[in-house]
Structure formats: structure tokens, C-alpha cells
Amino acid sequence: MGKATGFIEFERETADERDPLERIQDWKEYSTPFSDEVAKTQGARCMDCGTPFCHIGMEIEGATSGCPVYNLIPEWNDLVYRGKWKQALERLMKTNNFPEFTGRVCPAPCEGSCTVAIHDPAVSIKNIEQKIIDKGFENGWITPRIPKKRTGKKVAIIGSGPTGLAAADQLNQAGHSVTVFERADRAGGLLTYGIPNMKLDKNVVKRRIRLLEEEGITFILNTEVGKDLSAEEIKANYDSVILCTGAQKHRDLPIQGRKTKGVQFAMDYLTASTKSxxxxxxxxxxxxxxxxxxxxxxxxxxxxxxxxxxxLRQGAKSIVQFGKHPQLPIKRDNSNLWPAFPNVYSLEYAHKEAKEKFGEDVRQYSIQTKQFITDENGKLEALYTVEMKKTRDENGRFVFEELPGTGKYWPAQLVLIAIGFEGVEQPVLDAFKVEVNRHRVEAKYGDFRTNVEHVFAAGDARRGQSLIVWAINEGREVAYQVDQYLMGETELPTVVNV
Structure with a gap:
């Protein structure tokens, strides 16, 4: 695939980024796509490796390795290298419903397991993917695909994030009438309100939603199932239901002063900012x-x-980011072997911006917050932390120990808690009476059925907080199972051996 000696001849390039100090003055995307020529050269770096680990799509050491939607990466890399853009787009769309999303915001586990990455920088897979799909839209190659016939079956999908959108796309193409219910005022789930505009321009999301509508999918917004519309009504009017509500129950930090004004959940902050x-x-x-x-x-x-x-874009006076874990190594250590995801130090787009603004990396490592401090009027003015040491106990498990004498006060008027999500929010699940285990809907991967007849579950609601590529994977796979359930057979693609 690609040029036989391309990985030897050409150095890795990534998409150009706008100057950090300039881009923090606006909310436009921070990077610019490859030119045609750069994409071709980077496609040429794809090796003719015997086993392309880039699309193995599995978890190693608790992290994703390879592409969970099993993109035909070597194939479209080769086609880009040869200038066959339309064929490259066709290959890409066989496995990925929304490359314009993954090409922008996916952490690219495919690159971590790229064979070139054993000794050299990986092929720039993510940037090539974005170039293919953007070129497809620019050239008018992506047009509404109207199903030739309808089955008469109706499917309700609760939640319009990437899982719900992928399932809706697949089932609509199978000929079913699909309605997507979304409690927010815009479709897209976390694609719209959880990822800021400088990473994923909302016009990109709106373009895809508009295309899905033109293909026959109905979106009902500002509607919370279980509150504005009963689960019984949904089940009575649809032949199947898929719960794709995500895992949006915040993980909290219940320490002294937590209820102080000025301490907010990160996702609520990002949502409010995007809405504004x-x-x-x-x-x-x-x-x-x-x-x-x-x-x-x-x-x-x-x-x-x-x-x-x-x-930064709002004009913060200062910014500090706390991490509980030590700083990652510059290169893979001996315990983090290829093709596992490379746990190495990097400067993300935001860290580059903050470093340019404040003159240093704003991250602080091995820090544990102990208390939020208020002034005499009850307003947040600081927080108190201690440093931590990460070690292994007698059973080989990692444990954290506080280091005496390391207490420190940090000035703060706004604190954002970004320590993840516990799992699903309960109300809609209670409405459907589905079983929940460890804050996740009880539904086996590859089958996706809940304990309730004709109700399925997929995505973060089923598996817990994860990546967009896993969300798309689950949306495609649950669509396969629902189509088979409704029709007794299916022609939709699947990669799961049930």
C-alpha cells in the first residue's frame, strides 16, 4: 500500500495549526486541512505491512488500540497517494458514517498501532481521513441517499450523539422510518455541546444533521423522554427503541467547600459556552x-x-490544570509496548495555546485537591492541595500516598471539575424500566437487547464513557441487530461474531 519506500523517503507531517496567540482571539477551528499534495505524500508513507494493526479495533492495557470502526486505512491511504480521491471516499464511507467528526476529534488510536510507529513517527491517518471527507463535501460527491423502499417499520432512537446518529443512518438506509429524540435544543449530543467549536465547528455537525434529515430521518428536539413524552407512548408507537443517552452523570469531588459558587462541572461549562x-x-x-x-x-x-x-478565549487571568497522575514519559517505556496506545507526554492544542499565553505549561502533576476555600462573603477565592506519590502496593496495584509538607493554596474564582463520568443518568432508564449494572444499561455487546422487549441500548449508556469511534461502532452494530430483529434478516454490515 502507498509507495513501497514512502515511509523511508518521507517524514511525517501533520495538519498546519494557526498561530496559538492569534487563534485564541476567535472560536474558529485551530487547524487547517492538508493540501492535496501533502495528503498524497503522507498516504505514500503507509507500508505494505502484512498485518495492518491500524484497524484491529481492540483494547490493550485498558486503552483502545487500532480503529474500532475498522476503517480500511491502508486501502484509502493507497488511493489518496494515487490521486483517486473519490474511490478513497467510497472506501472510507464503507466503515465510518461520520469521518468529518473522527477526522477532527478522535485521539487516533489507529496511529498508535501503525506499523511504521514501531520505529518512526506513524502515518498521519487522522489528517488524511479528514482531507478525504472534506474533499468529498467540497466536490459535491456526498449527496442525500434516499432509500428506494420503506419497510413500514418504525424505530425510535433516544439521544442524538454519535451512537444515535450512526444507528439512525444505518437503519434509515435499511428502509425503516427513524425518529431521533433529543432533549437539547440542537441535535448532535456531545458533538454539539461537549466539544468546543475550535475543535469541531458546529457548521460541520449541522451539515451532517441536515443531510440525515434530507435522507428521511426525523429529529424531535427539546423533548425529554420520560418527562415530556412517556416511555409507554414511545413503545406503543414504535416497533423498536434504542437507548443512546450517553454517560452524562458527572463524577463529583465531594470535599469541603464543594457547594461553593464558582465550582462547576466541566461539561456544564463547555455546554454553556457553546450555547452562548x-x-x-x-x-x-x-x-x-x-x-x-x-x-x-x-x-x-x-x-x-x-x-x-x-x-483562554474568554480572557482568563490565569489557568492551572491539575492531574492526579505523574507526567507521562517523553517516549514509550518498556511496559507500554506497541501496538498498545502510546502513553507519552504531548502538548494538546489547548496546552500549546496556554503555554504561549502564560509562558509555561499550565499542567501540574500528582496533585490532589483537598478543600475549596471561600472568603467572608462565601465566594470562592482559593483551593488547597497536596502532592501525591504513585506507587504499587504488595499486590502490585497502584496506590496514591500524600506527601507530608506539600500543602499549597492556589488562588481561584472558577474551578472546573473534569474527572470523568460515573455512567448513565437514571430518569430515562427508570421510565423504560431497563436493568442497570454499575451505572450502565445491562445489554450485551453484539446483542444490545435490554431486559425490556424490543428495547435496545448502545454507546456510552451501555459501555460507559468512551471514544467517538466506539460510539459509531456501537451505533452500527446495534442497527444490525435491530434490523435483524425487525425483519428476520439483514443486509447491514457487521464485524461482531455473536
């Missing part, structure tokens, strides 16, 4: 506005990084 951008040109409530404030983000993941980028 879309609804009122950034007219936002004071409690969600970082302007002039000392901001602290608790949690070292992608959501925390998005909070940093958002606070």
Missing part, C-alpha cells in the same frame, strides 16, 4: 465566564484541555 456562542454571540452568565478570573481545571483528560482552550 451559538445563541447570543458570547453573551454568557457570569458564573460560566472565565474573564479576569484565576481558573483551575481539575482533571487531566481531553475535557480538561477543552476547558483550558475555552477559558
Amino acid at each position: 456562542l451559538l445563541d447570543s454571540n458570547l453573551q454568557i452568565e457570569e458564573k460560566w465566564n472565565a474573564k479576569g478570573k484565576d481558573v483551575i481545571v481539575i482533571g487531566g483528560g481531553d475535557t480538561g484541555a477543552d476547558c483550558i482552550a475555552t477559558a
